[in-house]
Amino acid sequence: MSVFRPLLTLVTGAILSVSLTSLAWADSFQVRLRVFPQDTQVFAAGVPLASTPETDTIRDVMVPSGVNRLSFGALGWEPVSAAIPEAVKQGAVWSFKLEPDGTSLHKFAEFVVGRHPRGLAFTPDGKDIIVATTEGLQTYTRRGKPVSSPAQKGAFTDAALVKNTVAALNTDGTITLFPSTIPALNWGSSGKGSLAVLPGGRLAVLGWDDPSVSIIDVAAAKIVTSLKLDDMVTSAAPYAGGLVATQFNEGKLLWITPDGNLTTTSIGGNPRAAALAGSLVWIADMASGKVSAIDPQQKTVLFSVAVGPNPQTLAVSPNGKILAVALRGTNNPENFALQGPDYGQVQFLDAKTGAKLGYVWGRDQPMGLAWSPSGRFLAFTDFLTGDVEVYRISF
Incomplete structure (x- = not known):
């Protein structure tokens, strides 16, 4: 049986941004990302998150507690936003890709x-x-x-x-x-x-x-x-x-x-x-x-x-x-x-x-x-x- 897998929801405009004043930055959890292209930036409610390389293609991102959704963007690629899967919160690697920006x-x-x-x-x-x-x-x-x-x-x-x-x-x-x-x-x-x-x-x-x-x-x-x-x-x-x-x-x-x-x-x-x-x-x-x-x-x-x-x-x-x-x-x-x-x-x-x-x-x-x-x-x-x-x- 065919199973569609829209792994990420496309955001047609700029990456969405909301205030982080209510989020608890003191507490955080780790998200392991395998995302392509590899220069993709990661955002929590519009604020960029730093990452640390784990391997050549996997990076570790510390996400503030209370954040359940991340956004991603890279020059020349469509920005996306997606809910963090429960398995990823438990330590699984989150693998996905962006799609080219434009019509070709x-x-x-x-x-x-x-x-x-x-x-x-x-x-x-x-x-x-x-x-x-x-x-x-x-x-x-x-x-x-x-x-x-x-x-x-x-x-x-x-x-x-x-x-x-x-x-x-x-x-x-x-x-x-x-x-x-x-x-x-x-x-x-x-x-x-x-x-x-x-x-x-x-x-x-x-x-x-x-x-x-x-x-x-x-x-x-x-x-x-x-x-x-x-x-x-x-x-x-x-x-x-x-x-x-x-x-x-x-x-x-x-x-x-x-x-x-x-x-x-x-x-x-x-x-x-x-x-x-x-x-x-x-x-x-x-x-x-x-x-x-x-x-x-x-x-x-x-x-x-x-x-x-x-x-x-x-x-x-x-x-x-x-x-x-x-x-x-x-x-x-x-x-x-x-x-x-x-x-x-x-x-x-x-x-x-x-x-x-x-x-x-x-x-x-x-x-x-x-x-x-x-x-x-x-x-x-x-x-x-x-x-x-x-x-x-x-x-």
Whole structure:
């Protein structure tokens, strides 16, 4: 069931202020805050409160007794005001984020979808979103209302819109196709993987556990090509000469021609994601925290843009002008599958020049990205938080 989580109430004007003369400053209690951006100021009834760093991203704020609500503000971000949760008063860390000020990036919806959502895709009409989770496929409206659909059980790792069909990858070795009148398809392997949309209504299926690339004709629901590989490929993008895939562990790009010939080029680091924008192939490197524009004909890097820790996924807008980058955030030093110190981000770049257009904070480990067919909305999953967030885009 969808659960809306308006964690903070937006204040449309300046941060609210009332007199503190009746509040007891002598007595206070501690609030542990994990708020982004990190230069956010904290106010009690309009008066700024000092804070002491506890870790790199958690700060301790002493709040006067009698205060049950705090306000927050940072330059370039919408001010917010919220009641202090009881769990926070008992010592729990209060994690939240601010939303960008202005109209280019507008928060449209946020809703809980379940455990470990990865990929997602809009339906062809752009009204609904299909989400791949470890608990099955789930369908919601853009606002987060659950949509009745045939039960799709299993652990799904990705979803993609291919013309008028949504394809979802199940770890049992099948691809579920929507509309549901199209039968499920065995893709020749099993385990975790990802999808890449190709021209002509085709789909590339990239096997992680069993390294492979399969090309699917979605309309015909059949495998066109299947290649077994020596190393895992995590993402792929089409280009004029075929398909380029990222070899994460080897720091290489794998170039695949339509007749199945393979060549590799070294790019270094840990290339995680690929996307085509015009004549450029963009590659996200987790090791360096950069995205690089590649000339696919020369197979060389033209320029790179620093974006931040662990760029996970790339998605180009339908008009080809905007590159969205999902950054997972800093890894937990014990295990990357645990909550890290900071929230991740989704950044927006000019897909031709790499110029930064803006960004939003996600929550814990933003991962899947999906543009609506119109390009008006972008949705993304927060892997550890179990959320989907939807933004209206108007650059």
